[in-house]
Amino acid sequence: MLRWLRGFVLPAAACQSEDDYFRYQILFEDLDRNGDGVVDIKELKEGLEYWSSSFGKDSEKDILKAGDANQDSGLDFGEFVRYLEDHEKKMKLAFKSLDKNNDGVIEVSDIIAAVKSLGIHISEVQAKEILKSIDTDGTMTVDWDEWRDYFLLHPAKNINEIIHFWKRSTLIDIGESIAIPDEFSEQERQSGDWWKQLVAAGIASAVARTFTAPFDRLKVMMQVHSLKTRRMRLMSVFEQMVNEGGIFSLWRGNGTNIIKIAPETALKIGAYEQFKKWLSFDGSKTGIFERFIAGSLAGATAQTCIYPMEVIKTRLAVANTGEYSGIVDCGKKLLKQEGIRALFKGYVPNLLGIVPYAGIDLAVYEFLKNHWLKHYAEDSVNPGVIILLACSTLSHTCGQLVSFPLYLIRTRMQADALVEQEKTPMIQLIQEIYKKEGKRGFYRGITPNIIKLLPAVGIGCIAYEKTKPILGLT
Numbered sequence: 001m002l003r004w005l006r007g008f009v010l011p012a013a014a015c016q017s018e019d020d021y022f023r024y025q026i027l028f029e030d031l032d033r034n035g036d037g038v039v040d041i042k043e044l045k046e047g048l049e050y051w052s053s054s055f056g057k058d059s060e061k062d063i064l065k066a067g068d069a070n071q072d073s074g075l076d077f078g079e080f081v082r083y084l085e086d087h088e089k090k091m092k093l094a095f096k097s098l099d100k101n102n103d104g105v106i107e108v109s110d111i112i113a114a115v116k117s118l119g120i121h122i123s124e125v126q127a128k129e130i131l132k133s134i135d136t137d138g139t140m141t142v143d144w145d146e147w148r149d150y151f152l153l154h155p156a157k158n159i160n161e162i163i164h165f166w167k168r169s170t171l172i173d174i175g176e177s178i179a180i181p182d183e184f185s186e187q188e189r190q191s192g193d194w195w196k197q198l199v200a201a202g203i204a205s206a207v208a209r210t211f212t213a214p215f216d217r218l219k220v221m222m223q224v225h226s227l228k229t230r231r232m233r234l235m236s237v238f239e240q241m242v243n244e245g246g247i248f249s250l251w252r253g254n255g256t257n258i259i260k261i262a263p264e265t266a267l268k269i270g271a272y273e274q275f276k277k278w279l280s281f282d283g284s285k286t287g288i289f290e291r292f293i294a295g296s297l298a299g300a301t302a303q304t305c306i307y308p309m310e311v312i313k314t315r316l317a318v319a320n321t322g323e324y325s326g327i328v329d330c331g332k333k334l335l336k337q338e339g340i341r342a343l344f345k346g347y348v349p350n351l352l353g354i355v356p357y358a359g360i361d362l363a364v365y366e367f368l369k370n371h372w373l374k375h376y377a378e379d380s381v382n383p384g385v386i387i388l389l390a391c392s393t394l395s396h397t398c399g400q401l402v403s404f405p406l407y408l409i410r411t412r413m414q415a416d417a418l419v420e421q422e423k424t425p426m427i428q429l430i431q432e433i434y435k436k437e438g439k440r441g442f443y444r445g446i447t448p449n450i451i452k453l454l455p456a457v458g459i460g461c462i463a464y465e466k467t468k469p470i471l472g473l474t
Contacts, residue, residue, distance in 0.1 A: 021081070024077075024080065024081050024084055025077070027152075028077050028080050028081075030047070031043050031044060031047045033046070037076060037077065038072075038074035038075065038076050039074060039075045039080060040073060040074045041060050041061065041064050041073065041074075044060040044063060044064060044075075045060040047153075048060055048153060059153070063083070063153065066083060066087075067079050067080065067082065067083030069082070084152065087152075088148060088152075091147065091148055091151050091152075092144070092148075094151075095144055095147045095148075098110045098111075098114055100113070104143060104144065105141040105142060105143050106131070106141065106142040106143075106147065107131075107140075107141055108124055108127045108128055108131055108140070109127075111127040111130055111131055112124065112127045128140065133150075134146055134147065134150045136149075193473060196468075196471040196472065196473050197468075197473065198265060198266075198269070199467075199471060200464055200467040200468050200471055200473060201265070201464060202261050202262055202265060203463065203464075203467045204460045204461070204463035204464035204467060205261050205265075205460060206258045206261060207459060207460065207463040208456045208457075208459045208460035208463065209254065209257050209258060209261075209456070210251070210254060210258065211455065211456070211459050212452040212455060212456045212459070213250065213251045213253075213254040213257070214238075214250035214251065215448040215449070215451055215452035216253075216254070216257070216317075216448075216449075216452065217241065217250055217251070217252060217253060217254075217317045218234065218237055218238060218241070218250075218445070218448040219445035219446075219448045219449045219452075220253075220314060220317045220318060220411055220415075220445070221237050221240075221241065221317070221318065221445075222237055222444050222445035222448070223408050223411045223412065223444050223445040224314075224318050224411060224412060224415045234447060234448060244320065244321060245320075245321040246321075249321060252316055252317055252319075253313045253314070253316035253317035255316075255326075255327060256309055256312050256313040256316060256327050257313055259309065259327070260306050260309040260310075260313075263305070263306055264302050264303075264305075264306045265302075267298075267301060267302040267305050267306070268298050268299060268301070268302040269298075271297065271298035271301040271302060272294055272295060272298035275293070275294035275297045275298055276290065276291070276294045279293060279294055291362070292358060292359060292362055295358050295362070296354055296355050296358045296359070299354045299358060300351055300354050303350060303351065303354065304347075304351075307343070307344060307347055307350065308331070308343035308344070310350070310414070311334070311342065311343050311344070311345060311346070311414045312327060312330050312331055312334070312343075314411055314414040314415050315330055315334065315414065315415060316330055318415045331343075345413045345414050345416065346409070346410035346411065346412070346413035346414045347410075348426060349406040349407070349409040349410040349413070349426060350406070350407070350410040352406050353403040353406035353407050353410070354403075356399070356402045356403045356406075357399040357400070357402065357403040358399070360395075360398050360399045360402045360403075361395045361396060361398065361399035362395070364394060364395040364398045364399070365391055365392065365395035368390075368391040368394060368395065369391060372387060372391075389457065389458075389461060392457065393453060393454060393457050396453065396457070397450065397453060400449065400450075400453075401446075404442070404443055404446055404449070405442035405443065408433075408442055408443070408444060408445065409426060409429055409430060409433075409442075412424075412429055412433075413426065413429065
């Protein structure tokens with residue numbers, strides 16, 4: 001970052017106030033393309049792009065918001081100098097928090113420890129690649145001048161925000177996701193932004209689920225009815241659903257799917273934080289293994305509490321038109337006709353599916369992240385939204401592929417009263433599926449599930465970005 005600035009404007013010896021003022025002036029004049037004495041957001045954005053300062057798509061907005069004291073949508077030289085002076089103080093604190101032995105330089109071990117504090121484990125080779133992107137003199141260490149120059153126009157306020165590039169965005173739940181919950185920084189907790197993020201993610205999840213609900217019902221129908229007929233094609237099942245209940249029947253069960261977002265997310269986040277505390281001995285930071293255990297237990301806790309809603313969602317999706325008048329009517333009839341145990345049908349395979357999903361999801365994401373850091377982290381350790389989105393989509397897909405047979409068995413057990421005369425135990429159901437359909441039978445409905453994944457993630461991310469400004473998030 002800022003290679004021209006480091007090589008020409010910022011000499012290594014420039015540490016006195018006069019030199020600081022001079023380099024601020026040179027930098028300001030370079031940003032002020034039209035020479036009107038004010039750097040507006042367009043000029044700031046162009047400057048950041050020119051210097052490859054890709055720390056985030058809204059970096060210029062964050063800088064302008066922090067430095068524009070008179071709120072005239074621009075930075076004059078005085079505001080620019082005050083912002084950089086204040087920002088350097090914060091960067092100095094961040095540098096000192098990394099430099100544990102106070103020797104004035106950041107080494108590979110410091111990078112590994114800092115990234116590990118966020119639950120991200122990297123190898124020494126990967127840490128060297130990160131260090132190399134900041135180091136300008138080839139010493140494989142970073143002194144204060146190199147650190148300051150690299151993060152000069154980075155709007156972060158502390159070390160946690162700086163190394164939060166690889167903070168995983170798993171807040172948006174597109175339906176079957178039992179991914180390990182997101183991590184919130186201390187600043188997010190203190191400012192209250194964490195609950196705004198949860199609200200924004202909840203709205204985005206609801207939008208994504210609603211847009212892709214027809215694929216979700218299509219998957220359930222193929223899972224449940226495939227024992228009756230092996231000839232179940234996407235278009236034929238789709239036509240049957242429309243002919244039976246009209247176009248709006250494609251969204252049957254989606255109401256329950258949306259209603260359960262809030263309690264499920266709240267329970268999962270709360271349980272995750274509690275399990276992390278129990279697993280972090282002597283107040284130490286939690287690593288990947290501890291996060292995996294905490295995430296799996298949190299997923300199991302949340303699923304246990306909201307599981308009756310999962311059963312009701314499946315029954316509504318499979319039921320014929322007019323069989324149930326709504327969510328409450330479905331719940332009442334289930335209790336009256338089949339008893340309280342009906343609300344927990346398929347609970348065991350659902351619980352068994354959590355561990356492989358969470359484990360594979362996390363392992364694949366960590367592999368993809370480490371691969372990017374090792375091979376592509378040249379001038380910045382920020383992967384960008386496209387890479388993060390691709391990594392999340394691939395890791396979710398792998399998690400679903402591994403756990404899908406268990407979720408198919410769960411769905412069959414949830415709906416057995418509607419398609420079978422007698423209750424079928426889990427082991428017997430597995431034997432029947434294998435005998436009648438073979439190995440492919442355990443993946444009935446996987447096609448619409450994969451088809452919905454990419455648009456669901458994309459729609460969810462767009463909805464999340466559109467919702468954040470409404471809630472005052474940047």
